Amino acid sequence: MDVILGWLSDGLLGLSWVGVVIFALAVTHVTILCVTLFLHRHAAHRALDLHPALQHFFRFWLWLTTGMVTKEWAAIHRKHHATCETEDDPHSPQIMGIRNILFRGAEAYRAEAARAETLQRYGAGLPDDWMERNVYTRHSAMGIVVMLVLNVALLGVIGITVWAVQMAWIPFFAAGVINGIGHYWGYRNFECPDAATNISPWGIFIGGEELHNNHHTYPNSAKFSQQPWEFDVGWLWIRILQGLGLAKARSIGPVVERIPGKQTMDSDTAWAVLNDRFRVMAKYAEDVVAPLVEQEYQRADEATRNLFKKAKKTLCREESLVDDAGRQNIAALVGHSAQLKQIYELRLALQEVWNKRASNADELLGALRQWCIDAEATGIQVLGDFVDELKSYSIPRMAAV
Numbered sequence: 001m002d003v004i005l006g007w008l009s010d011g012l013l014g015l016s017w018v019g020v021v022i023f024a025l026a027v028t029h030v031t032i033l034c035v036t037l038f039l040h041r042h043a044a045h046r047a048l049d050l051h052p053a054l055q056h057f058f059r060f061w062l063w064l065t066t067g068m069v070t071k072e073w074a075a076i077h078r079k080h081h082a083t084c085e086t087e088d089d090p091h092s093p094q095i096m097g098i099r100n101i102l103f104r105g106a107e108a109y110r111a112e113a114a115r116a117e118t119l120q121r122y123g124a125g126l127p128d129d130w131m132e133r134n135v136y137t138r139h140s141a142m143g144i145v146v147m148l149v150l151n152v153a154l155l156g157v158i159g160i161t162v163w164a165v166q167m168a169w170i171p172f173f174a175a176g177v178i179n180g181i182g183h184y185w186g187y188r189n190f191e192c193p194d195a196a197t198n199i200s201p202w203g204i205f206i207g208g209e210e211l212h213n214n215h216h217t218y219p220n221s222a223k224f225s226q227q228p229w230e231f232d233v234g235w236l237w238i239r240i241l242q243g244l245g246l247a248k249a250r251s252i253g254p255v256v257e258r259i260p261g262k263q264t265m266d267s268d269t270a271w272a273v274l275n276d277r278f279r280v281m282a283k284y285a286e287d288v289v290a291p292l293v294e295q296e297y298q299r300a301d302e303a304t305r306n307l308f309k310k311a312k313k314t315l316c317r318e319e320s321l322v323d324d325a326g327r328q329n330i331a332a333l334v335g336h337s338a339q340l341k342q343i344y345e346l347r348l349a350l351q352e353v354w355n356k357r358a359s360n361a362d363e364l365l366g367a368l369r370q371w372c373i374d375a376e377a378t379g380i381q382v383l384g385d386f387v388d389e390l391k392s393y394s395i396p397r398m399a400a401v
Helices: 003-012 015-044 050-065 070-082 098-113 117-124 132-138 143-156 159-181 213-218 233-243 267-275 279-297 302-308 313-314 324-336 338-358 361-377 379-389
Strands: 048-050 247-249
Touching: 003 302, 015 050, 015 070, 015 143, 015 159, 015 233, 048 050, 050 132, 050 143, 050 159, 070 098, 070 117, 070 132, 098 159, 143 159, 159 213, 213 279, 233 247, 267 279, 267 361, 267 379, 279 302, 279 313, 279 338, 279 379, 302 324, 313 324, 313 338, 324 338, 338 361, 361 379
Parallel strands: none
Antiparallel strands: 048 247
16 A cells, blocks of 8 residues: 555656656657647648658657647648638637637637648648558547556656646647737737737747747748847757758748849849848848938937837838828828838838739849839938848859759
């Protein structure tokens, strides 16, 4: 009896409370890696190649710790990108409300997983072997029961608590925090055409998924960090796995180069600027809009300065995300300054150039050249400097081959 009571108390591992906490953090981190590396970067976006043995480990671990089915998760996520911030988006807080997604995100996931049309349309190219059909999909709930038994065997009664943490981890942090807060609050490096935000510049706690604006801007990149001060722990693990021959990144974002002294606007320039358009627009915000806003702020009286405090963000906001109050602020800003009106209208015109990507190379190049002529004609120094930067863009030789 004493042996049984001791086993129920301490489990086979006999860990202290500190050891139990470390165990819980370790197993939940592995689950996060399964989601971000396997389900997200590999299965949903094909940004990452993984060794078959590693793929199967990730599938097995997800079966144990979440009961999620690869095809369901990847299909729902692909649909999210295809229909982002619309009525068809499976989990948009902009449409369904932040509370619903933050606290009931898992319910939204299950409701979408029940739609056969979603799985059929967005579920191509995902695992369909014997184990997937007969174990991971057919008996998706069995794994979490096995995990409960293993936790109690290894840790004793406290293993039930650890199991409960494991079961809540992904539904809250992935389905709730990333899908909710990640489209509602945070900072934006890029004005991608949806409301995605970076929750934190240090993607540690949720495997790098905190850098959600970066991901929505470059969804086919295996690396989520884009700024020097940002950190993506998922990318760190990818580099480790690459060193072991178990992973290979297919893409880490647009590949362009800057050629110092280049003054000709050629087709390589047009395609390079198009491919790197989100970074180009971010540079426009920093190098053109920001200094002119600061200049106007210094000139303004106290009564007007409040108008300029958020002017850079207001003038550079993705048009589809600007509400009525934002449009009123823009109207007030451009009405106050002729230069701000010029740079705002030129920003919109530059975005229109991207629409030429569906046309031939000559039309794209012609539109970009005309934009540069219009920008230089304003006589605004920062615009002239920006045009000079655009001319230096090109496609690297290896990428052009």
